[in-house]
Amino acid sequence: ELKVEQNPLFLSMQEGKNYTIYCxxxxxxxxxxxxxxxxxxxxxxxxxLLSNGAVKQEGRLMASLDTKARLSTLHxxxxxxxxxxxxxxxxxxxxxxxxxxxxxxLNVKP
Amino acid sequence: xAGITQSPRHKVTETGTPVTLRCHQTxxxxxxxxxxxxxxxxxxxxxxxxxxxxxxKGEVSDGYSVSRSKTEDFLLTxxxxxxxxxxxxxxxxxxxxxxxxxxxxEGSRLTVL
Numbered sequence: 001e002l003k004v005e006q007n008p009l010f011l012s013m014q015e016g017k018n019y020t021i022y023c024x025x026x027x028x029x030x031x032x033x034x035x036x037x038x039x040x041x042x043x044x045x046x047x048x049l050l051s052n053g054a055v056k057q058e059g060r061l062m063a064s065l066d067t068k069a070r071l072s073t074l075h076x077x078x079x080x081x082x083x084x085x086x087x088x089x090x091x092x093x094x095x096x097x098x099x100x101x102x103x104x105x106l107n108v109k110p
Numbered sequence: 111x112a113g114i115t116q117s118p119r120h121k122v123t124e125t126g127t128p129v130t131l132r133c134h135q136t137x138x139x140x141x142x143x144x145x146x147x148x149x150x151x152x153x154x155x156x157x158x159x160x161x162x163x164x165x166x167k168g169e170v171s172d173g174y175s176v177s178r179s180k181t182e183d184f185l186l187t188x189x190x191x192x193x194x195x196x197x198x199x200x201x202x203x204x205x206x207x208x209x210x211x212x213x214x215x216e217g218s219r220l221t222v223l
Contacts, residue, residue, distance in 0.1 A: 098210065
């Protein structure tokens with residue numbers, strides 16, 4: 001079974017600061033995904049990383065994938081309050097079977 | 111937005127009663143999933159389907175069964191609900207095998223008393 005671990009689980013940061021969320025997974029997976037969830041809402045897709053070395057950026061968020069280290073990172077640049085949410089990573093066990101991490105609850109303080 | 115509808119959106123039931131949650135999609139996607147979300151556990155895969163009548167277990171499948179008789183519908187059944195199955199249940203779909211991106215429904219909140 002594929003285990004996906006995120007850290008930190010909680011992150012409180014000031015606006016304007018930078019930080020990184022880490023996602024480790026236990027077995028080989030060439031595909032890694034990041035999702036965002038606002039309180040009481042569903043999940044929306046942020047990034048799809050399909051190969052080793054893949055890097056995707058959208059606004060203040062940048063995601064990368066290192067399949068050899070079994071590690072993905074979500075980097076936040078100059079955080080703003082609107083980024084406050086819970087962020088999940090998910091890895092593919094194969095055959096489109098996806099396993100999620102526990103999530104990182106991000107709170108950006110003004 | 112992906113066309114995914116979950117029903118019911120909220121349900122309160124008693125221990126020992128059967129419960130069925132329905133996921134309906136209008137995207138004609140091949141893959142459908144049921145996840146449960148609990149504090150501290152993220153999303154855990156219950157069952158998924160890779161085609162009509164083709165299903166597979168996830169990491170927390172005990173106490174749950176699924177059926178998919180049509181491409182558009184994926185049913186999750188709790189034969190005899192227990193308090194430990196109180197959770198928020200999300201259906202998801204994926205059509206592109208190459209990317210595997212998931213699209214989620216709005217969730218169904220189930221409370222078992």
